[in-house]
Amino acid sequence: MAIPRFWREIPSRYNLIGTECGNCGKRYFPPRIICPECHRKSVGKMKDVKFQGKGEVVTYSIIHHAPKAYEMQVPYIIAIIEFEEGVRATGQIIDCEPEDVEVGMRVEPAFRKIGEDGKSGVIYYGYKFKPA
Amino acid sequence: MREVAVIGIGETRFGELWDKSFREIGIEAGLFAIQDSKTKGEEIDALYIGNMSAGRFIDQEHIAPLVADYVGLAGANLPATRIEGAGASGGLALSQAYMAVASEVHDIVVVGGAEKMTDVSEVYAQEILASTADQEWESVFGATFAGLHAMIARRHMHEYGTTKKQLAMVAVKNHKNAALNPNAQYRRELSLETVLKAPMVAEPLGLFDCAPLSDGAAALVLCPLDRAKEYTDNPVRIASCGQAGDYMALHDRKDICTMDATVVAAKKAFKYAGITPKDVDLAEVHDNYTISEILAIEDIGFFNKGDGGKATEDGQTALNSEISVNPSGGLKARGQPVGATGVAQAVEVVRQLRGEAGERQVKNARYGLTHNVGGTGASVIVHIFDGGV
Amino acid sequence: MEVGIVSYGAYVPRFRIKPHEIAEVWGVDGESMSKGLGIKSKSVPGPDEDVITIAVEAARIALSRIDIDTSDIGSIYVGSESHPYAVKPSATIVAEAIGATPDLTAADYEFACKAGTAAIQTCSGLVGSNAIRYGMAIGADTSQGAPGDALEYTASAGGAAYIIGRENVIAKINKTYSYTTDTPDFWRREGEKYPSHGGRFTGEPAYFKHILSCANNLMEIVGTKPSDYDYAVFHQPNGKFPVSAAKKLGFSKEQVSCGLLTPVIGNTYSGAVLIGLAAVLDVAKPNDRIMMVAYGSGAGSDSFDISVTDEIKTFNRNDSNTVSSIIQNHKFVSYATYAKYMGKIHLRGA
Structure with missing residues (x-):
């Protein structure tokens, strides 16, 4: 991955920085430049907002065939999490056995490695989720 | 707008075509279609090709003029355009060609769809497929393409009680159909037990819940309906085309178990065609995973939301049942050369409506539908075809 | 001036391995190894954990226990002998992950097992001299013992973060x-x-x-x-x-x-x-x-x-992040899983 491509997303990846529409107040994660509700009325009015990221599992899968970056972690859990703040995000669930995950399970964010550009490249960090 | 007809169809065999290059399969399908249409090369006004990711699969961008060149039409300065919409690339190429003819910009247009996926490793090919989801907010966190569909399946099971057996029945049915299709990648039936006992790819989806990686190409020749009889005795009319989009990432969709883009695209297509789901005799739907077919038959309107699994288990989607779904074997068993899919679906529907589908012929078929999805549902295109012309 | 600990947080990865499990691989008597070293088990980092993730988890626990503005943290020092980068500070990543950037100084320390206390000393000096309001000192490691070496039975993973300051000090240095x-x-x-x-x-x-x-x-x-x-x-x-x-x-x-x-x-x-x-x-x-x-x-x-x-009486210690509750949440792994997590298994290249 090109370094700037990851680097520019660091606020969201490390600290769950999303956006809030200055027009209607609706919040978004991942961040958006335009509010899908307010359209042009929101242009230039989207403000950064930090999410706590506590929430529950909407759905999940246990991945056995993984991309290169995740081969060492199989089997691992991937899930869609609905934050208490109302938005949803996709992420890995860690510190949980595959047989223990279930729809509705409470989780909270954790800080983990999410990839690296090989042994000599940059390491990418970001959010995952763990049972709360 | 004028009416448009399909006057020629062609496709390669789908599968692991080790001995054939991308340009070779593109040419093969194109030539079959042109020959079938009995048009002459110099009559062709334009070429549209659906292709998802030649740049990553074969390190070649700019593939439309490449195919036009090797099909022998570079000297005629044929305009050739590649259309990309992930898994819906083929269907979108068809709609572009359809609109070009309907709007009287062009008269005779060739539509191709092609993908060469086996020149790269399977792990890399899966990463390319995953890039049709949101790379920055899904794939980068380890969500594979199968994993995203598995999450749809998990939620569908949670909300509607859909079972792994019902998912498996999609694969069993489509393999049964593909066994009757000489061009299919897997010409063998699968037992329910085999599907259920397969190794897991992304739970609850096992190996046989997933369509394969394939090489293959398909092509169509379109012309104005009022000129179709000059070329063929049995033209098939394109009754309508409906396209819709949705949020890119699965987590942003209003309902994980519904592809709204399918709902909207199908509604448009039915409205323009002036028919209802009940009028459709056969449908080629986007079953890249078994759960995808269940969503498709619900969202198109063949069955109520939540009933897709049961309907499949009850045999209501089998060949010559209530509605024949994926008589070709679908992406699951006919194969999944991604960019070729939407065009291959149309080839099958036209073949069926012409009554040329041999052992897998859907009886008395008048209306056929194709449903082609890009990503996890951010692009959907539905075409309806009418054989009663 | 009273300089001391304002808050703290510890983090230990969830995985554990027993000396018997290691000993069996090398044909050694696990019981005598366990007794000789006084070790019943050791922690193992997950495949997605390193000094930086451990440092961030510990730092976030420390911050969650008090109400301070992270922009008032004027220094972060991360002490470790297993920084993920030989060149590129762990401390900058920690600083970004806790929202302390950009108005602070940050650096990595290395002094085998005492780099974390060296970080506390530096922070104390800066706080004591009024150069900064708060300093964060972290000691964390994912130390490796060579396979089969006596160190393999003890070298483990974990860390703790300390916020050093002059106000609301819970423990005075x-x-x-x-x-x-x-x-x-x-x-x-x-x-x-x-x-x-x-x-x-x-x-x-x-x-x-x-x-x-x-x-x-x-x-x-x-x-x-x-x-x-x-x-x-x-x-x-x-x-x-x-x-x-x-x-x-x-x-x-x-x-x-x-x-x-x-x-x-x-x-x-x-x-x-x-x-x-x-x-x-x-x-x-x-x-x-x-x-x-x-x-x-x-x-x-x-x-x-x-x-x-x-x-200390009003300090928030009644959370799920006490050392004893963190240690309670654990899972024992086999040597094979340990080898996988520690990167001792070589996958083919990309």
């Missing part, structure tokens, strides 16, 4: 004193994956000489004796050395047991005394006095004379 010599008992050359050590040479002339000298000199400076302390935390490369050092200094087993975690989590290197101190602060009462002595090979010791204040 009365005095810190260091004792440093050139003693090559343990080292890792640039580019080498596993450390080397001097075997029994790591004992008397290294660990014991420095710990004992450092502790005795500190007590002489501040005018205390072992019985003045409620708790003592010594560097704990295994379960035996700290108990032995305590005895030689005149401390009782009771004084060291609360901060002695190596028998359960292994030697977390730069995290060791800091996690031990965290366990003590989890239960300490106002006016409790704590002696902490770190040891880093190479070699040196940092000692601290600490007094718990009344602030």
